[in-house]
Structures are given as C-alpha cells and as structure tokens.
Amino acid sequence: MRIEPGELVMFVGPSGCGKTTTMKMINRIIEPTSGSIRINGDDVLSLDGNELRRHIGYVIQQIGLFPHFTIADNIAVVPKLLGWSKQRTAERVDELLRTVQLDPAVFADRFPRQLSGGQQQRVGVARALAADPPVMLMDEPFGATDPITREKLQAEFLRLQADIGKTIIFVTHDFEEAIRMGDRIAVLSERSQIEQFDTPANVLAAPANDYVTSFIGQGAALKRLALIPVNGARFGPADASAPSITISPDDSLREALDLLVLTGAPRINVADGERAVGSLDLAAISAVLGAEVPAPQGTGERS
Structure with missing residues (x-):
C-alpha cells in the first residue's frame, strides 16, 4: 500500500481484522515482525521509537486528555518534550485552539472535565497537531460521540484537513464515515487482507469482489x-x-x-x-x- 502526501486514507473492516494493529505498527506501538513500513523513504524500524512517535500525531476514541492538565497544557505536551521555548509553545497552543474553533481566552485554562465530549475531541485533534506532524493516525476518533456531534466533528475535520493537508490514516467501523471523509478507502477482511483500496466512488461503483459488496451493504446507489x-x-x-x-x-x-x-x-x-x-x-x-x-x-x- 502506498499513501500519498496529504491523502486521507480510511481503514474499514470488521472487528479483529487488523485496522488498529496496522496503524499502531506505523508508529511502532506494535513492532512489525516482517515487511517494511516507510515514511518519506525511511524504514520506521531504523528510527528511534520515541522520536518517531513525537513526530506522528495520534488521536484515539477515548481522547486520552490528562484530566489534571489544563487544555493548554494538554496541547503543549509534545512541544515541551521536543524542547520548544515557552513563547513558541504558547503561540502554537493559541493557534491550534483557534484552528479547532475554541477561543483560547475561554478554553486554554479550563480542564477536560469542563468541556463537552465534542470539545474534548477537538482538543485531542489539536494536541495531535501540536508539533505539526507530517503524519496523523486517528483511531475511531469520533466513535464515542452522538450522531449529531459526530457529523459536526466530521465536517469540522474535513474543513481543517482542507487547510492543513496532513497525511492521515483514519480507522473506522462506520462505512458511511469512510465514504464521507476518505480520499481512498482500504477495505480489510477478517483475514487481514486488503480486499480493495480505491476511492469511495470506485469502491461503491465497482466493488472488487463479493466480500466488498457484502461489506457495502444495501443502498450502494444512494451512497x-x-x-x-x-x-x-x-x-x-x-x-x-x-x-x-x-x-x-x-x-x-x-x-x-x-x-x-x-x-x-x-x-x-x-x-x-x-x-x-x-x-x-x-x-x-x-x-x-x-x-x-x-x-x-x-x-x-x-x-
């Protein structure tokens, strides 16, 4: 599989098919046992694991904000690890809060418990963007939200991606979400096989096999x-x-x-x-x- 710079690729498939495992191998939370994963030509196994992860944004469904940190401190975690100055870090925090449409004057000094689920999710995205990583990994980041909030977050993220143009791997169980958001979709089977890797329109119009057809389900024409x-x-x-x-x-x-x-x-x-x-x-x-x-x-x- 080759993912182009600035592309948003959706991994979709049943539980246990290897979506999250594949994603975690990219930042070496799970070590690959064979094959190679390259970012800008560099095999990830040749890089220092901690340094690699500091340059890859990571957003998870549970959000994972530190409850005893303010919102500003949550976003500043990676820049501080990278040794950024206080001024540069503070400017980046303000910039990112505005980017995800949270007023720094209102939200920077709040704690996660003082935010709604949707607002916390936006902070999670801001934190993943803090060090301006070239690659972002997103593991069902909107999965725990209600349908209305989820749709709003999807729309906001697509607006944001149009501005920042990151290379993103996005894991989801929701095929509708994959269609709406992805530049391309990788449909994985229970055997951890990529059954089709193509644009949403082509997957819907020309499924590669019966498995992909069954995964799309009813209403392909409407989709x-x-x-x-x-x-x-x-x-x-x-x-x-x-x-x-x-x-x-x-x-x-x-x-x-x-x-x-x-x-x-x-x-x-x-x-x-x-x-x-x-x-x-x-x-x-x-x-x-x-x-x-x-x-x-x-x-x-x-x-």
Missing part, C-alpha cells in the same frame, strides 16, 4: 449519489411550475433526490444564488448512476 454534486448531472431547462424550493449545483444528488421525494414534484430547479440554471428530474439522476464506471481496483500492493 454513490451522496458523493456526486448536482452539477454532475445533465440539467433540463428551468421549470416555472417547479416548487419554489431549489437545489444548489454544489449540493449532492442524494439531497436532490430527497427533495424530489419530499415535494412529490416531477422536477426541481437548480439555482446558483438567485439565478435558476436549469432543472433536475429522476431520469437525470438515474442517468448519472448508469454512466460507465471504472474497473475495480483489486487486492494487493498499490504503488
């Missing part, structure tokens, strides 16, 4: 529509008789389908701001799903 923007469909002319509710070209075709079902209208208008740019009906959405799909990317190595 695909959530990945395709409205402007990926061919518009008809704007329809003055269509409902006043419109869809944006940047919304997903899944949202457009929901709107068609909810309104019961034969078509809905697509509006860019105040200007109608066309209309969309079920046939146009179906045509997108029926378009030619690529051959599946199968198992084994990828370079």
Whole structure:
C-alpha cells in the first residue's frame, strides 16, 4: 500500500481484522515482525521509537486528555518534550485552539472535565497537531460521540484537513464515515487482507469482489449519489411550475433526490444564488448512476 502526501486514507473492516494493529505498527506501538513500513523513504524500524512517535500525531476514541492538565497544557505536551521555548509553545497552543474553533481566552485554562465530549475531541485533534506532524493516525476518533456531534466533528475535520493537508490514516467501523471523509478507502477482511483500496466512488461503483459488496451493504446507489454534486448531472431547462424550493449545483444528488421525494414534484430547479440554471428530474439522476464506471481496483500492493 502506498499513501500519498496529504491523502486521507480510511481503514474499514470488521472487528479483529487488523485496522488498529496496522496503524499502531506505523508508529511502532506494535513492532512489525516482517515487511517494511516507510515514511518519506525511511524504514520506521531504523528510527528511534520515541522520536518517531513525537513526530506522528495520534488521536484515539477515548481522547486520552490528562484530566489534571489544563487544555493548554494538554496541547503543549509534545512541544515541551521536543524542547520548544515557552513563547513558541504558547503561540502554537493559541493557534491550534483557534484552528479547532475554541477561543483560547475561554478554553486554554479550563480542564477536560469542563468541556463537552465534542470539545474534548477537538482538543485531542489539536494536541495531535501540536508539533505539526507530517503524519496523523486517528483511531475511531469520533466513535464515542452522538450522531449529531459526530457529523459536526466530521465536517469540522474535513474543513481543517482542507487547510492543513496532513497525511492521515483514519480507522473506522462506520462505512458511511469512510465514504464521507476518505480520499481512498482500504477495505480489510477478517483475514487481514486488503480486499480493495480505491476511492469511495470506485469502491461503491465497482466493488472488487463479493466480500466488498457484502461489506457495502444495501443502498450502494444512494451512497454513490451522496458523493456526486448536482452539477454532475445533465440539467433540463428551468421549470416555472417547479416548487419554489431549489437545489444548489454544489449540493449532492442524494439531497436532490430527497427533495424530489419530499415535494412529490416531477422536477426541481437548480439555482446558483438567485439565478435558476436549469432543472433536475429522476431520469437525470438515474442517468448519472448508469454512466460507465471504472474497473475495480483489486487486492494487493498499490504503488
């Protein structure tokens, strides 16, 4: 498996398939017994383990904040280990709190117990980013949150990743989360085999084998529509008789389908701001799903 710089790769598979074990081998919490893992060409086994881990961000589901440390002190742990000056560390803490949308003046001196679960999770991400690591490992970081908080955290993290462009390996049990967040998805089987390693769209459109198909489950077409923007469909002319509710070209075709079902209208208008740019009906959405799909990317190595 080759992961490109700035790529967010999702590991997804059943319990016990080796997702977390594989991730922990990257920072040598678990030592690889064979093969090689390289970061920027360097075999991780050739590097000092402690030094390696200080340059790899690590976020876990339980968050793992030190309860007797303030939020600022939690974020500052790794910079202090690396010998950063007090001023540089303080500036970095303030910068990261703002990055994860927590006001330093309000949150820096609080303790973890004074924050909500979602806020603690954001601090966990900030702490992992503290030393500006090139690689981040995230082990079901949103798994313990409620569905509403989880969706907000996913959206915030995608916004953050668009700015910071880290190379991230993200472990999840949730295939929907993998589809929403990943640049590519590695689907692992119970045999710890990579059954498919490809983009979310290609995994949904062209599963490599029956196992991947079964793992995707029902509703693959709807999942695909959530990945395709409205402007990926061919518009008809704007329809003055269509409902006043419109869809944006940047919304997903899944949202457009929901709107068609909810309104019961034969078509809905697509509006860019105040200007109608066309209309969309079920046939146009179906045509997108029926378009030619690529051959599946199968198992084994990828370079």
